[in-house]
Amino acid sequence: MAKIALLGYGTIGQGVAEVLRVNAASIAKRAGQEIEIKYILDLREFPGDINEDKVVHDYSVIANDPEVSIVVEMMGGIEPAYTFCKQALLAGKSVATSNKALVIKHGAELIKIAKENSLNFLFEASVGGGIPIIRPLLSCLTADVVEEVTGILNGTTNYMMYQMTENGWEFDDILREAQAKGYAEADPTADIEGHDACRKIAILTSLVCGKQVDFEEIHCEGITKISATDIKYAKAMGKKIKLLASSWLNGDKYTAMVSPVMLPPEHPLYNVDDVFNAVFVHGNMLDDAMFYGRGAGSLPTASAVAADIVDIVKHFGSHIAIEWAEEKVTLGDYKEAEFKYFVRAKASAVEAEAAFGPIACIFIPGVTDEIAFVTESMSGAAYEEAAAKLDIINMIRMK
Amino acid sequence: MAKIALLGYGTIGQGVAEVLRVNAASIAKRAGQEIEIKYILDLREFPGDINEDKVVHDYSVIANDPEVSIVVEMMGGIEPAYTFCKQALLAGKSVATSNKALVIKHGAELIKIAKENSLNFLFEASVGGGIPIIRPLLSCLTADVVEEVTGILNGTTNYMMYQMTENGWEFDDILREAQAKGYAEADPTADIEGHDACRKIAILTSLVCGKQVDFEEIHCEGITKISATDIKYAKAMGKKIKLLASSWLNGDKYTAMVSPVMLPPEHPLYNVDDVFNAVFVHGNMLDDAMFYGRGAGSLPTASAVAADIVDIVKHFGSHIAIEWAEEKVTLGDYKEAEFKYFVRAKASAVEAEAAFGPIACIFIPGVTDEIAFVTESMSGAAYEEAAAKLDIINMIRMK
Numbered sequence: 132m133a134k135i136a137l138l139g140y141g142t143i144g145q146g147v148a149e150v151l152r153v154n155a156a157s158i159a160k161r162a163g164q165e166i167e168i169k170y171i172l173d174l175r176e177f178p179g180d181i182n183e184d185k186v187v188h189d190y191s192v193i194a195n196d197p198e199v200s201i202v203v204e205m206m207g208g209i210e211p212a213y214t215f216c217k218q219a220l221l222a223g224k225s226v227a228t229s230n231k232a233l234v235i236k237h238g239a240e241l242i243k244i245a246k247e248n249s250l251n252f253l254f255e256a257s258v259g260g261g262i263p264i265i266r267p268l269l270s271c272l273t274a275d276v277v278e279e280v281t282g283i284l285n286g287t288t289n290y291m292m293y294q295m296t297e298n299g300w301e302f303d304d305i306l307r308e309a310q311a312k313g314y315a316e317a318d319p320t321a322d323i324e325g326h327d328a329c330r331k332i333a334i335l336t337s338l339v340c341g342k343q344v345d346f347e348e349i350h351c352e353g354i355t356k357i358s359a360t361d362i363k364y365a366k367a368m369g370k371k372i373k374l375l376a377s378s379w380l381n382g383d384k385y386t387a388m389v390s391p392v393m394l395p396p397e398h399p400l401y402n403v404d405d406v407f408n409a410v411f412v413h414g415n416m417l418d419d420a421m422f423y424g425r426g427a428g429s430l431p432t433a434s435a436v437a438a439d440i441v442d443i444v445k446h447f448g449s450h451i452a453i454e455w456a457e458e459k460v461t462l463g464d465y466k467e468a469e470f471k472y473f474v475r476a477k478a479s480a481v482e483a484e485a486a487f488g489p490i491a492c493i494f495i496p497g498v499t500d501e502i503a504f505v506t507e508s509m510s511g512a513a514y515e516e517a518a519a520k521l522d523i524i525n526m527i528r529m530k
Numbered sequence: 531m532a533k534i535a536l537l538g539y540g541t542i543g544q545g546v547a548e549v550l551r552v553n554a555a556s557i558a559k560r561a562g563q564e565i566e567i568k569y570i571l572d573l574r575e576f577p578g579d580i581n582e583d584k585v586v587h588d589y590s591v592i593a594n595d596p597e598v599s600i601v602v603e604m605m606g607g608i609e610p611a612y613t614f615c616k617q618a619l620l621a622g623k624s625v626a627t628s629n630k631a632l633v634i635k636h637g638a639e640l641i642k643i644a645k646e647n648s649l650n651f652l653f654e655a656s657v658g659g660g661i662p663i664i665r666p667l668l669s670c671l672t673a674d675v676v677e678e679v680t681g682i683l684n685g686t687t688n689y690m691m692y693q694m695t696e697n698g699w700e701f702d703d704i705l706r707e708a709q710a711k712g713y714a715e716a717d718p719t720a721d722i723e724g725h726d727a728c729r730k731i732a733i734l735t736s737l738v739c740g741k742q743v744d745f746e747e748i749h750c751e752g753i754t755k756i757s758a759t760d761i762k763y764a765k766a767m768g769k770k771i772k773l774l775a776s777s778w779l780n781g782d783k784y785t786a787m788v789s790p791v792m793l794p795p796e797h798p799l800y801n802v803d804d805v806f807n808a809v810f811v812h813g814n815m816l817d818d819a820m821f822y823g824r825g826a827g828s829l830p831t832a833s834a835v836a837a838d839i840v841d842i843v844k845h846f847g848s849h850i851a852i853e854w855a856e857e858k859v860t861l862g863d864y865k866e867a868e869f870k871y872f873v874r875a876k877a878s879a880v881e882a883e884a885a886f887g888p889i890a891c892i893f894i895p896g897v898t899d900e901i902a903f904v905t906e907s908m909s910g911a912a913y914e915e916a917a918a919k920l921d922i923i924n925m926i927r928m929k
Binding site: 146149150151153154157158160161162163255261262263266267270271272273274275276341399401402407414415416417418419420421422423424425428430431433434435436437438440441442445449452454 | 545548549550552553556557559560561562654660661662665666669670671672673674675740798800801806813814815816817818819820821822823824827829830832833834835836837839840841844848851853
């Protein structure tokens with residue numbers, strides 16, 4: 132019998148409790164022993180909840196109980212999550228977490244402490260919710276040099292882009308609707324500005340490099356500038372606009388970026404719609420692969436957390452190697468990366484061509500007071516130089 | 531330095547040698563030590579090949595060399611692959627294989643021998659080529675009851691169905707073209723009759739159940755009856771016809787089946803075209819997930835084999851648990867499974883309705899000497915009873 136403690140009893144915490152209860156028999160079989168929740172740390176009480184008697188408010192009860200072999204952190208944020216996880220590892224307890232902010236800031240250190248103590252620090256649910264991506268990256272793509280990882284990693288923004296595409300809505304209207312439905316938070320900044328996706332691609336890139344990628348160094352654009360008119364142009368070209376979080380090998384460095392991108396129908400991510408997420412991986416031997424599923428939601432995310440718990444129980448006494456050194460990676464300059472650009476500007480075709488060189492213009496009914504065009508492939512630096520010469524309305528990169 | 535032997539130096543064997551050579555540095559880092567090919571067993575000589583001096587023709591050289599810690603079997607077929615793999619395990623060598631025929635027939639026994647000797651028997655490449663699916667099933671979906679696994683598991687037939695859909699060709703024409711391009715074998719039976727996909731879904735179902743599924747007990751229909759006219763009807767309904775290999779929980783039993791199915795655009799497998807393969811999984815907690823990639827090809831398959839080799843090296847001295855007992859699973863009766871059916875018959879609408887109950891007719895230009903319709907949801911047994919009353923041209927199940 133493995134005894135565990137849940138830190139945080141919100142949506143994911145309650146989901147983990149449900150997964151462990153509903154699938155108790157099959158989980159015990161795969162883990163080799165039963166798994167029991169001994170404590171739940173939360174500031175609140177949960178009267179009437181099936182686990183109400185397990186709720187404690189003082190972490191030291193958990194930290195000091197030698198019976199607890201796994202701490203499952205689902206509080207979010209850096210503190211006190213970091214202090215609690217570190218304390219757990221130093222007290223001989225393995226840790227599973229769904230907390231991307233914690234993982235990208237302190238993952239390398241916590242993995243190191245886990246390794247030194249023959250424990251485990253696992254975090255499958257921190258990226259892509261229910262989509263198995265971290266474990267496949269670490270255990271299935273070991274014979275490949277991963278040349279690209281590109282994900283639709285944020286459910287809120289993918290839902291919004293999908294609804295704008297399906298219904299022709301403006302950004303502000305769909306944001307209000309998403310907030311009303313509970314798909315977007317009251318303060319949606321982290322989602323719509325791309326910060327959430329940015330932390331997730333920083334984690335994936337760190338795992339690909341085996342070294343620390345700081346998310347603050349990743350160029351990050353959100354979806355707030357995308358309008359119904361942009362969507363109309365995309366449709367006219369047979370493309371969809373998605374918020375992509377991407378990193379790719381350029382020479383000997385990885386370049387990482389979060390931004391809206393126009394995808395053609397033949398791209399595997401083109402059909403990842405609504406609240407679904409997916410991660411596209413290109414290996415130098417494997418070629419293209421994609422992992423698809425629910426990027427959020429209580430039970431899918433809890434399923435990933437619970438799979439980490441099972442893995443930890445199966446590996447009691449041994450460390451599952453995760454290559455992630457604290458040494459920092461130097462990322463490539465995103466301005467050196469080449470894209471074709473979709474551009475809308477207040478300009479004439481002659482002016483646009485003078486600035487950008489050869490362009491392909493796009494016309495849609497009812498839009499006459501601007502020019503829209505696609506450039507040839509050019510670096511970010513070259514784009515900026517050309518764009519400075521025109522009155523730009525919006526720009527979206529193309530795949 | 532881990533020394534390995536390759537059994538078979540055809541497409542996949544040469545691919546594995548290339549993967550290990552090109553990615554030697556990153557593989558050594560992840561495995562914790564260098565990996566060196568000491569022997570290659572093949573009946574042929576390979577003059578001029580970079581590994582020509584490693585070729586041997588007598589397996590006992592490998593079996594009796596204590597330096598060889600891993601045997602990589604890529605010969606295909608049951609014998610001598612089975613004898614060689616068993617001998618290797620009994621001699622203290624772990625085994626990686628890409629051989630689906632071997633895995634479905636003797637996998638349970640070879641895993642057992644591996645376990646008893648703290649060795650490993652891994653077979654990621656036996657299903658889905660380069661798509662990571664077996665390891666995710668075993669290590670990521672451990673907290674779920676897997677309620678459905680449905681795959682496009684055969685590249686040849688998916689290429690053929692894609693070309694028929696894109697170009698309106700008849701079956702025989704596209705088969706000849708696929709053979710000319712090397713996508714289909716001279717004797718294409720195993721692919722087009724669904725036998726290849728059947729073995730693969732038997733492996734996946736065995737892993738989901740933890741017990742032995744015999745592929746001979748799986749109802750298996752190939753794509754040989756699919757005509758250009760069927761494709762036209764599918765298009766008229768906005769659907770695509772794919773050869774699906776599927777198993778799903780029905781009550782307390784898994785039912786498994788291989789057959790062409792019409793998929794709607796919203797199904798994740800709808801867009802898996804051309805030579806790509808994919809596996810859709812539904813877990814009771816995870817909900818829907820999908821794994822997508824190249825189902826065949828030298829390097830993608832070799833990448834999966836090489837990842838198994840890395841995993842074995844990382845786990846020298848310990849067994850990676852795979853739940854697959856020799857005890858046989860009793861599958862559910864496929865005739866109890868309910869589908870809607872697309873039916874073409876030489877009959878009137880009145881006769882069709884008399885046989886099948888309420889139907890929805892479909893008309894396409896230029897086809898007047900038959901009736902085509904979709905039934906309500908009904909069991910396979912009820913379908914057969916109704917179909918016996920009409921002169922049926924073809925039937926395709928619908929999702």
